[in-house]
Amino acid sequence: MIRKIFFIKLLKKLYEKLLQFILVTRGDIVANIINKEKSENYIEIGVYKGDTFLNVLENCPRLRELSGVDSYDAKNYNNYQRDNTEQFNQKTLDEAYYELKYKLKYEPSTKLYKSDSLKASKLIRNNSVDIIFIDASHKYEDVKKDIKIWLPKIKKGGVLIGHDYCIVHFGVILAVNELLGINNTQILPHDIWYYKKK
Numbered sequence: 410m411i412r413k414i415f416f417i418k419l420l421k422k423l424y425e426k427l428l429q430f431i432l433v434t435r436g437d438i439v440a441n442i443i444n445k446e447k448s449e450n451y452i453e454i455g456v457y458k459g460d461t462f463l464n465v466l467e468n469c470p471r472l473r474e475l476s477g478v479d480s481y482d483a484k485n486y487n488n489y490q491r492d493n494t495e496q497f498n499q500k501t502l503d504e505a506y507y508e509l510k511y512k513l514k515y516e517p518s519t520k521l522y523k524s525d526s527l528k529a530s531k532l533i534r535n536n537s538v539d540i541i542f543i544d545a546s547h548k549y550e551d552v553k554k555d556i557k558i559w560l561p562k563i564k565k566g567g568v569l570i571g572h573d574y575c576i577v578h579f580g581v582i583l584a585v586n587e588l589l590g591i592n593n594t595q596i597l598p599h600d601i602w603y604y605k606k607k
């Protein structure tokens with residue numbers, strides 16, 4: 410009997426966890442971090458169709474400035490490991506750009522940079538951003554490059570976060586551990602890594 414109750418409780422817990430994972434999106438997690446940190450400006454590297462960006466825009470009332478950076482270049486996107494799929498051909502990326510641009514047309518707090526990550530970083534002052542979300546190329550060298558170029562842009566006490574800290578994107582794990590250190594980095598739901606700049 411006790412075993413049966415334990416098993417039912419375990420099943421219930423697993424079910425709740427699964428439900429939580431399905432219902433809470435990546436965008437919800439990012440928006441939650443932004444609200445907790447009381448951030449006023451946000452940059453997302455690799456915005457694509459804007460799923461996360463639009464969620465943040467809607468749910469983070471304290472944000473005064475939101476910038477999205479994306480090269481929308483299929484050649485570039487081959488760096489992401491799910492390349493050559495229908496989702497990431499040039500036509501899809503072009504459509505993603507124009508649709509997001511249209512959605513942001515009357516959102517004065519937003520900026521969309523159709524630009525390579527490195528090029529866009531040169532337009533941003535050092536120590537000026539509260540939170541940056543890195544979700545562009547997931548290759549080891551590229552994630553390292555993104556961390557190196559965007560970390561200096563963050564204010565002291567601000568946060569750098571990124572997506573896909575998982576086995577499928579092992580390069581992300583290696584780059585984050587190497588540059589930021591396992592002990593300084595937290596892993597949140599949806600494989601989001603989190604680093605607070607001291």
Ligand SMILES: C[S@@+](CC[C@H](N)C(=O)[O-])C[C@H]1O[C@@H](n2cnc3c(N)ncnc32)[C@H](O)[C@@H]1O
Pocket residue numbers: 435453454455456457458459460461462478479480481482485486488489502524525526527544545546
């Ligand atoms: C995984 S998608 C981003 C998803 C988005 N952050 C979201 O949460 O919905 C990755 C995006 O990164 C962009 N990208 C890849 N390499 C880039 C680079 N070097 N500079 C700028 N954008 C890049 C791609 O064009 C693609 O749209």
